[in-house]
Amino acid sequence: MQSCIASAQRIVVKVGSSLVTNDGRGLDHDALSRWAGEIAAVRRQGRQVVLVSSGAIAEGVARLGWAKRPSALHELQAAAAVGQMGLVEAYERCFKAHGLKTAQILLTHEDLADRTRYLNARSTLLTLLDLGVIPIINENDTVSTDEIKVGDNDTLGALVTNLIDADALIILTDQRGLYRADPRKQPDAEFIHEYQAGLPELEAMAGGAGSSVGTGGMYTKIIAAKRAARSGASTVIASGREAAVLTRLSEGEAIGTQLTAGTSRMAARKQWLADHLQVRGKLGLDAGAVAALQDKGTSLLAIGVATVSGEFLRGEMVCCVGPDGREVARGLVNYSAADARRIVRLPSSQIEAVLGFVDEAELIHRDNLVLL
Numbered sequence: 001m002q003s004c005i006a007s008a009q010r011i012v013v014k015v016g017s018s019l020v021t022n023d024g025r026g027l028d029h030d031a032l033s034r035w036a037g038e039i040a041a042v043r044r045q046g047r048q049v050v051l052v053s054s055g056a057i058a059e060g061v062a063r064l065g066w067a068k069r070p071s072a073l074h075e076l077q078a079a080a081a082v083g084q085m086g087l088v089e090a091y092e093r094c095f096k097a098h099g100l101k102t103a104q105i106l107l108t109h110e111d112l113a114d115r116t117r118y119l120n121a122r123s124t125l126l127t128l129l130d131l132g133v134i135p136i137i138n139e140n141d142t143v144s145t146d147e148i149k150v151g152d153n154d155t156l157g158a159l160v161t162n163l164i165d166a167d168a169l170i171i172l173t174d175q176r177g178l179y180r181a182d183p184r185k186q187p188d189a190e191f192i193h194e195y196q197a198g199l200p201e202l203e204a205m206a207g208g209a210g211s212s213v214g215t216g217g218m219y220t221k222i223i224a225a226k227r228a229a230r231s232g233a234s235t236v237i238a239s240g241r242e243a244a245v246l247t248r249l250s251e252g253e254a255i256g257t258q259l260t261a262g263t264s265r266m267a268a269r270k271q272w273l274a275d276h277l278q279v280r281g282k283l284g285l286d287a288g289a290v291a292a293l294q295d296k297g298t299s300l301l302a303i304g305v306a307t308v309s310g311e312f313l314r315g316e317m318v319c320c321v322g323p324d325g326r327e328v329a330r331g332l333v334n335y336s337a338a339d340a341r342r343i344v345r346l347p348s349s350q351i352e353a354v355l356g357f358v359d360e361a362e363l364i365h366r367d368n369l370v371l372l
């Protein structure tokens with residue numbers, strides 16, 4: 001079996017607290033610099049990598065000199081604020097050694113649930129990737145209360161995978177991968193090399209909570225793989241302590257457990273767009289725009305749109321009809337109905353002069369567009 005990472009162009013790598021902080025003893029600088037070096041090599045191949053790193057709370061606890069992880073929310077949040085400083089400072093230094101810039105992104109559940117903020121987070125991340133920057137993501141623990149928390153970074157990694165349409169999610173942890181039972185309790189448990197993501201029996205294999213340092217355990221990794229598969233991404237769970245783990249995976253070596261997505265990325269995205277969103281408005285396209293969408297697979301530009309009907313906000317779903325009134329596509333629109341009405345028929349270069357700002361050059365980006 002060849003690892004799915006071999007052909008992945010856009011990869012999300014998630015590293016857990018126990019790895020990042022050496023089981024709570026403080027940041028493992030050697031490990032961080034090893035992963036940074038491997039990620040830099042993957043980048044040099046023209047591939048894009050986003051890092052989701054846990055460890056803020058564990059590192060904060062270590063920096064504050066506390067004997068154990070507190071249970072009070074305000075103390076956890078204080079520890080996260082202290083520890084996050086150490087995390088990003090260490091990552092910046094490690095990536096700088098390979099000539100790479102880093103960016104800190106702290107997300108909350110709301111950033112991914114709200115359509116407008118979802119699109120903003122998406123375009124910021126894609127812009128950073130285009131600029132060759134390595135985004136370092138964590139949950140914004142200091143403002144995330146229990147009710148609005150993503151809760152664990154396995155889930156956050158999967159949400160980011162969905163958000164940026166990544167091809168694959170790599171979850172690095174302190175075990176070789178998934179066993180049929182928790183190897184801490186059953187040392188002879190059978191190792192799983194490959195399985196289809198989302199199958200219910202996987203959930204039974206993963207025990208409950210993880211280590212005293214991390215939060216998720218194997219269960220959240222299994223659920224993360226199921227979620228990642230919804231946008232067509234496969235997940236690999238592997239040990240971050242395995243020598244050259246990222247390099248070897250990117251060369252196709254089958255290490256760890258691969259949880260393979262059943263559907264392709266494009267099919268999954270189309271299904272998601274088709275299933276989940278209500279159509280809020282309609283764009284009337286000219287014949288040239290219809291041809292560009294259908295024949296060349298381009299994004300929809302304002303210049304090819306003649307009419308706008310309905311009331312919609314940025315990030316909502318609109319349908320696109322041709323001059324004969326037939327629906328040709330659906331997609332998430334980058335401008336509200338009011339703004340769209342002011343920029344239709346105009347070249348993208350004039351959007352700023354008319355609106356005073358530019359959200360995106362396209363009215364609908366091709367990644368957010370489904371042809372019918």
Ligand SMILES: Nc1ncnc2c1ncn2[C@@H]1O[C@H](COP(=O)(O)OP(=O)(O)O)[C@@H](O)[C@H]1O
Pocket residue numbers: 015016017018019054172173174175177178179180181182183184205206207208209210211212213214215216217218219
């Ligand atoms: N079926 C299983 N296979 C492997 N590990 C399991 C399984 N069930 C539970 N675990 C536990 O999950 C732990 C990893 O989760 P966690 O401590 O949250 O790591 P991380 O900080 O990397 O997210 C392992 O150390 C292991 O004890």
Ligand SMILES: N[C@@H](CCC(=O)OP(=O)(O)O)C(=O)O
Pocket residue numbers: 015016017018053054055056057058080138139141151152153154210213214215216217
């Ligand atoms: N945002 C938290 C991460 C919590 C978490 O999910 O940890 P883990 O299960 O080790 O990946 C932190 O940085 O401490």
